[in-house]
Amino acid sequence: MPSPSVLSPTGERRTLPPELVLEILALALGQLCYDTVVVPDRVPDLDFLIAMLHVSYAFRRCAIKLLCVIYRDSPVFDNQRECLIHNPKPSVTVFRRLSKLAHTAPEMFHEECTLELLENPVFRWPRSSVTHLSMHYLINVARANLVLLRSRDDLVDNVFTEEDLRVALKHYGDIPEGVRVQLTGTLLEEFVGRCNVWMRLRLIKAMFLHFRTICNVLAFTRPFWERIADDLNFVSERFHSAAKVAFSEFDEITDGLRYTPPFITEAELKVTGFFEGMVLANSITEAEDRYFHIKEGVSRFICALLSVQEREKYWHMTTPPV
Structure with missing residues (x-):
């Protein structure tokens, strides 16, 4: 399949440069990450994860690079062959479920996290920086809602603290600079x-x-x-x-x-x-x-x-x- 292209004002068909394709996909994946972690009630279009792997060779190559950043060091990808060996959609579903628990049933969040740590590849060590940042946000959301929904006033001093912010900035800084802002900029801003x-x-x-x-x-x-x-x-x-x-x-x-x-x-x-x-x-x-x-x-x-x-x-x- 040919590389993606656009029509110029003169009617010529021009190929999109790879760096532009990478940025477009990074922004799309970043929005998906934000919606999944921060707005769990917003139903994501998971089909786009698969579709972007089949638009063209350029899209597929850029998509795999970005997914490797998100799932880095996890068994979701075979880095040597640089090809997808598992469907990434279930991991999005898991994050969305954890996010819903953190927002609405915080007392169940840590128990569910323990199960996912044992069963889901994306949560096993070593985790990616995107996963670290997302989980760090959800842990604090769960604590915040224990205070707000369950009157756990003893946790007020442990919710979104300055130390938590330092940890979040460290995870953010570990994400490759070229796609850091696009993938997790809005999530960090929320944090x-x-x-x-x-x-x-x-x-x-x-x-x-x-x-x-x-x-x-x-x-x-x-x-x-x-x-x-x-x-x-x-x-x-x-x-x-x-x-x-x-x-x-x-x-x-x-x-x-x-x-x-x-x-x-x-x-x-x-x-x-x-x-x-x-x-x-x-x-x-x-x-x-x-x-x-x-x-x-x-x-x-x-x-x-x-x-x-x-x-x-x-x-x-x-x-x-x-």
Whole structure:
């Protein structure tokens, strides 16, 4: 079968250069990877995996190169003959099932992963960097949903952490540079965005814990407000400094990587105690606020952590969502 070609404006038929074919297929496979891992409810067109191997020799050769990157060092391919010896479609189905579990039934995710590690070739060691990155994302999604859906507040500090981000960037960096962005760029952007969200959630939760502590102190120390005002304000300023350090470290890890921070959902914000904290902040009397400037401190901190759109939605929400 001849190489793929296009018609020029003059009507001439021109052959597509191999590097363009490679990029087109890499983008298509990258979208498939993203949909499979991040959006499990979006049904992928698995027939395209087989079709791209039969369009032409050029398409087949480029497709095999890309699939070798995705399944590198796994028995899915015979590298010496450079030909497909197993159908890649079942692996997509497995990833999609694991993604659904991570998103909807996180308590079953790790058990299912253990079975797949034993039975499915793509999950056996040594895994490819694409597989590592995808699984690392799903593991964190499962942890996040254990917090959000199963009230596992003890896991908040272990969800999409800065260390998880470093690991993800390492796996991303191990993917061949020529196809790295096309294959997993959107997945990495999603990972970075999730890390940004959970970093902010942890800071908000810590801030409101600190805020409730101050309110408890105020309730029992009314005669001594003038004496303790400076101490409480000092603690507040130190907390703001810690938040600045966290953002600085995050920016250093991402090193200018472009991404769009996702919108924090009500369910995510609820686990921080934000809504109860805002109700408590609104109950602060003028006398209390005159000494400690609590409302100003809370407002300043929330403005630093929430986007304009998030503040517009949540700022005046005094009733916690169900």
